[in-house]
Amino acid sequence: MSIAASLQKSTTESLKALFGQPFTEKDFQVSQTKPEFEGDYTVVMFSLVKSLKLSAEVIGNQLGVHLVENYPHLFSAYNIIKGFLNVTVTDNYWLALLEKNYDDICFGKQPLNGKKVMVEYSSPNTNKPLHLGHLRNNFLGWSVAEILKANGNSVLKSCIVNDRGIHICKSMIAWQMFANHATPQSTHTKGDHFVGEYYVKFNNEYKKEVAALIAEGMDEKEAEKEAPIMRATQQMLQDWEAGKPEVIELWKTMNSWVYDGFDITYKTIGSDFDKIYYESNTYLLGKDIVRQGLDKNVFFKKPDGSVWIDLTSDGLDEKLVLRKDGTSVYITQDIGLAQQKYDEYKIDQSIHVIGDEQNYHMKVLQLICKRMGLPYADDIHHLSYGMVELPTGKMKSREGTVVDADDIVSEMEKEAMVKTAELGKVKEFTKSELTDLYHVIGLGALKFFLVRIEPKKKMIFNPEESIDFHGFTAAFIQYNYARIQSVLRKNEMLKVNLEAGSFLPLEKELVVSLERYGAVISQAAEELNPSLIAIYIFNVAKTFSSFFAEHSIAKAETAEKKQLRWQLANMTANVIKSGMALLGIDVPGRM
RNA sequence: GGUCCGGUAGCUCAGUUGGAUAGAGCAUCAGCCUUCUAAGCUGAGGGUCAUUGGUUCGAAUCCAAUCCGGAUCACCA
Numbered sequence: 001m002s003i004a005a006s007l008q009k010s011t012t013e014s015l016k017a018l019f020g021q022p023f024t025e026k027d028f029q030v031s032q033t034k035p036e037f038e039g040d041y042t043v044v045m046f047s048l049v050k051s052l053k054l055s056a057e058v059i060g061n062q063l064g065v066h067l068v069e070n071y072p073h074l075f076s077a078y079n080i081i082k083g084f085l086n087v088t089v090t091d092n093y094w095l096a097l098l099e100k101n102y103d104d105i106c107f108g109k110q111p112l113n114g115k116k117v118m119v120e121y122s123s124p125n126t127n128k129p130l131h132l133g134h135l136r137n138n139f140l141g142w143s144v145a146e147i148l149k150a151n152g153n154s155v156l157k158s159c160i161v162n163d164r165g166i167h168i169c170k171s172m173i174a175w176q177m178f179a180n181h182a183t184p185q186s187t188h189t190k191g192d193h194f195v196g197e198y199y200v201k202f203n204n205e206y207k208k209e210v211a212a213l214i215a216e217g218m219d220e221k222e223a224e225k226e227a228p229i230m231r232a233t234q235q236m237l238q239d240w241e242a243g244k245p246e247v248i249e250l251w252k253t254m255n256s257w258v259y260d261g262f263d264i265t266y267k268t269i270g271s272d273f274d275k276i277y278y279e280s281n282t283y284l285l286g287k288d289i290v291r292q293g294l295d296k297n298v299f300f301k302k303p304d305g306s307v308w309i310d311l312t313s314d315g316l317d318e319k320l321v322l323r324k325d326g327t328s329v330y331i332t333q334d335i336g337l338a339q340q341k342y343d344e345y346k347i348d349q350s351i352h353v354i355g356d357e358q359n360y361h362m363k364v365l366q367l368i369c370k371r372m373g374l375p376y377a378d379d380i381h382h383l384s385y386g387m388v389e390l391p392t393g394k395m396k397s398r399e400g401t402v403v404d405a406d407d408i409v410s411e412m413e414k415e416a417m418v419k420t421a422e423l424g425k426v427k428e429f430t431k432s433e434l435t436d437l438y439h440v441i442g443l444g445a446l447k448f449f450l451v452r453i454e455p456k457k458k459m460i461f462n463p464e465e466s467i468d469f470h471g472f473t474a475a476f477i478q479y480n481y482a483r484i485q486s487v488l489r490k491n492e493m494l495k496v497n498l499e500a501g502s503f504l505p506l507e508k509e510l511v512v513s514l515e516r517y518g519a520v521i522s523q524a525a526e527e528l529n530p531s532l533i534a535i536y537i538f539n540v541a542k543t544f545s546s547f548f549a550e551h552s553i554a555k556a557e558t559a560e561k562k563q564l565r566w567q568l569a570n571m572t573a574n575v576i577k578s579g580m581a582l583l584g585i586d587v588p589g590r591m
Numbered sequence: 592g593g594u595c596c597g598g599u600a601g602c603u604c605a606g607u608u609g610g611a612u613a614g615a616g617c618a619u620c621a622g623c624c625u626u627c628u629a630a631g632c633u634g635a636g637g638g639u640c641a642u643u644g645g646u647u648c649g650a651a652u653c654c655a656a657u658c659c660g661g662a663u664c665a666c667c668a
Contacts (some may be wrong), residue, residue: 004607011606029606029607029608029609029610031610032607033609034612037611042610042611044610044611046609046610046648046649047610050648056648081611082610082611083648083649084610084611088632124668130595162668165667165668166667166668167667167668279668294603304666306666315593315594317593317594317664318595320665320666322666323666324666325666327666328665329665329666329667329668330668333668349622355662356595356596356662356663357662358662358663358668359594359595359596359662359664360595360662360663360664361663361664361668363594363595384595384596386596386597386661386662387661387662394626419630420630423630425627425628426650441630452604453603453604453605454604454605456596456597457597457604458596458597458661458662459603459604460603465617468617468630469630470616470617470630470631471615471616471617472605472615472616472617473616473630475630476616476631478630479628479631480628480630480631482628482630483627483628483631485628486627486628487627488627489627490627491627519607523607531604531605535604535605538615538616539615542615545631546632548627548631548632549623549629549632549633550632551632552626552627553627554626554627555626557625569627580597590628591630
């Protein structure tokens with residue numbers, strides 16, 4: 001149990017003992033004591049004044065005395081300022097905490113709780129390479145999965161690959177028209193980039209054709225429908241659905257090029273999945289559920305044969321679930337996929353990491369599942385995140401205005417190389433050690449940049465002012481980790497009895513901060529919010545950095561101080577490494 | 592128009608779920624390497640928490656209205 005939770009518990013017990021009535025943890029608030037006051041944690045008593053009809057001073061005094069007398073192993077002193085009861089935790093508590101955990105690499109993590117969660121993220125289209133927006137999705141999803149694991153859940157990482165549909169056919173048609181049998185191999189191009197080029201080519205050609213038709217006097221809407229390349233694409237989609245061999249062959253070939261490219265990117269950024277779903281296998285699912293829903297009158301049929309659900313009573317609109325020709329739409333397959341996941345794994349919670357542009361869609365999906373009475377309806381959760389935009393506006397792959405994932409990663413590595421060379425601290429590194437270091441620093445900076453902000457906020461990425469290595473960054477944290485490793489290499493831990501020790505302010509601040517790690521993981525898991533981990537780890541590193549500048553470990557005043565600081569440093573390193581791992585960021589032994 | 596999200600320092604963001612004098616990073620300015628890694632440390636300046644009203648011991652936080660920005664409301668996915 002965290003010290004904050006212990007204080008909460010002992011406060012409810014004390015209040016009950018003192019005033020003879022039951023209290024819960026909601027009746028008062030516990031928070032960290034502000035640095036300008038004496039004490040470690042604070043009980044806010046204003047909320048108790050009314051129910052007890054006593055002044056805050058009186059309650060605080062009685063409570064303070066009771067806490068110190070009855071929990072002497074936890075609390076050593078208190079003071080009251082206005083309605084705030086500031087409680088000092090005993091030095092022995094902190095010493096014992098350090099002694100027990102300074103070398104525990106699992107500190108802060110929870111044992112398995114039996115809950116099964118699936119996190120779906122990434123969900124790429126197989127017609128273009130990944131871009132910065134996908135990276136935010138990947139890093140968020142991956143990190144949320146790791147945080148949930150650390151908090152005791154069994155987690156399955158999943159991915160739905162959008163490998164079919166009109167947008168895939170666009171790249172295929174363009175390849176047929178313009179490629180002259182070129183391949184990634186023949187052009188020495190990474191497969192996903194290669195296919196992406198044809199997606200852009202499609203759109204250029206399409207625009208040209210539409211413009212030409214309009215020039216001939218056709219109106220815009222019709223021109224967009226009638227453009228020959230679009231007609232050919234639609235024909236191809238029909239051929240695909242009919243299973244026309246040469247179309248399927250081309251589809252498989254081009255998709256395999258893209259997968260080769262994705263594999264490289266995923267490997268580079270450290271993304272992985274336990275289960276991959278393909279839309280080409282799932283797009284027909286869900287129709288049965290719709291049929292059942294028709295029988296139950298959850299859905300209704302319009303005269304033309306299309307099937308709808310009326311969500312107006314929930315403040316939404318009517319939504320189509322089956323076309324008049326009986327084929328399924330986006331939402332239909334999602335219902336089917338949700339059912340399939342549940343059948344396969346009996347998951348307790350299904351988290352979908354999807355951009356906030358799809359808030360409406362996910363709301364509809366959940367509502368439909370609810371109205372159908374599906375058992376997992378309430379366990380579907382949309383982790384919605386804001387778009388990554390450029391100073392010039394939205395990224396559009398159709399128009400080629402995207403920050404490519406592979407490009408940005410290698411640019412960051414290059415930046416890391418330049419900066420490292422300037423500082424000249426790792427001259428004895430081998431070539432491959434250097435490559436690893438640049439990767440760790442460059443990719444770390446990028447991940448931290450994308451994950452340090454609350455998911456639902458949209459963010460603007462300015463390529464001109466590229467991500468730097470100072471302040472609230474991964475590099476700062478990695479740097480402090482490397483410094484600690486250096487100290488630990490040069491100094492051995494002494495084996496001294498620390499029973500009677502006490503803390504200087506920065507030592508105390510550091511151990512108090514480290515103690516919170518478990519609570520931070522829990523909160524991040526509950527809120528599905530990796531930025532809490534990022535902020536926390538940064539604060540740990542910052543506190544360490546001040547501590548490190550102020551107090552020497554090698555030349556500590558006494559043997560006890562040297563041991564205490566050695567253990568503090570070691571535990572800090574472990575927490576940094578562990579926390580950064582939850583964000584998918586590695587830490588170097590030297591930099 | 593309906594629904595949803597956002598608006599906090601020049602910029603990028605926190606703000607422990609209603610608590611003490613609203614905090615970090617960047618940028619600016621002033622100090623600090625003969626001492627365990629200066630990708631660092633210490634300090635300074637910088638605020639109408641979009642606006643107005645309400646709720647109460649107490650509001651950046653909750654409620655209402657308004658303003659600004661964004662997303663979405665397809666027989667696309």
